[in-house]
Amino acid sequence: MSAYFERLAQAIQNNRSHLCVGLDLQPEQMPEGVWRDTDGFVQFGRSIVEATSDLVCAYKPNLAFYEEMGGGGHHTLRKVLEAIPASIPVIADGKRADIGNTSRAYARALFDRMGFDAATVNPYLGYDALEPFFEYADCGCYILCLTSNSGAADFQIPNSLYLEVAHKATGWNKNGNLGLVVGATQPERIAEIRRAAPDLPFLVPGVGAQGGDLEACVRAAANSRPDQGFIINAARSVLYASSGDDYVQAARREAEKLRDQIEQVLSTIA
């Protein structure tokens, strides 16, 4: 098991939590009192981290929202990351992939420059496009397998491409640092992927705002290693739980609720 998944397992144990909070700062969704500028976004992001860091096992900023901020996005992301305790690993959600030397630049940007502990990658370009990420043996890589959106039906589901990705990922996992992104909206397919890749950890987004069924997801995603079989990501439902001045307390309440719901389901199958 790679250093990343060991740290993740430790955070899961420490906080008795399989919840990952997506730090997706969307200007148009911010509570009323938050300034619509870099300072405001930094303060919002940091206050969400401070309110939830004893309730989560990981954080996952989606890079798109920081890129949308333009030149200030890089600084905003850095300042939000600084607020995260060293015991909580952080996943860069960028779904990157490109040909060899270009993927190497992405991997360096995320792991060396920014210090992320893990990253999401897109499998369309195949093994050599992902290898520069996999080579960071201490870091984690979550490969997109089945996504939670309707477009999953375009290419992922025909010919069971998502299962082929799961099979190939199992074979690629020489450093024990790979996982799969498995969307929450189709629990019966999560179970199929679990059978195809019994040992790979899952990152499951799509619970909450995207409507995935939490209990069904947990049952389908769990494997024989409950400390690291899966993590579930929630973003909007936590960050924007309240549009008023109580957004920090509301985010904490929502994160606690989700955490407890997940642990409750797990306790019935352990």
Place this chain on the structure above:
Amino acid sequence: MSAYFERLAQAIQNNRSHLCVGLDLQPEQMPEGVWRDTDGFVQFGRSIVEATSDLVCAYKPNLAFYEEMGGGGHHTLRKVLEAIPASIPVIADGKRADIGNTSRAYARALFDRMGFDAATVNPYLGYDALEPFFEYADCGCYILCLTSNSGAADFQIPNSLYLEVAHKATGWNKNGNLGLVVGATQPERIAEIRRAAPDLPFLVPGVGAQGGDLEACVRAAANSRPDQGFIINAARSVLYASSGDDYVQAARREAEKLRDQIEQVLSTIA
């Protein structure tokens, strides 16, 4: 035809060129005299643009290399883009895709914030993940179809997924603003994709450093509209044509040579 492809056709005519130069600034490949800092990279990028802007139909910076620069990358990219004449369209090569509201953030970042004329996108997540890009009717979107690396054999080629992408892209092209990324290393498959998508413009990377056969590519990619059937991208072979003080002249010579080779082949099939 979208405003982007009209502008591209105009640039192709004006410069009698189907050559796109990839502005992929790689610190470790820079000629000896270039300072390894933001000022040096900006100066290098701008001098390449100034030396080639009458020889190309488009420029294509790959975002990975600017991200690798950390906080200075955004500034570097902006300063290089400023040197590009308004008559030459610029393609953001980021191969982005994510679920709906996240892809929207990426599209805004590239088209609204940075002012790119076109972008490359990854089809794995399907239609609704790409729609936020397609909706920018005046901008172009090149969908990854067949890539030039060995990993294309992992998922793109089995079950002819690349042809399915070409078919679907044709159906999605309501705004006339879509094209395909078709790697140069397999000319016989380019011909297949051309038959599957006779009207879609191709962006063909992989000539030069990656070893694609230029003549075979041009013959396979051309369609009945020679002004816009395809463009061919070269990056390393132009930017790093010389590691000495004459890198500007060497880049111009290499770009001119590639342009003329492409036009020569086209003249025999027009």
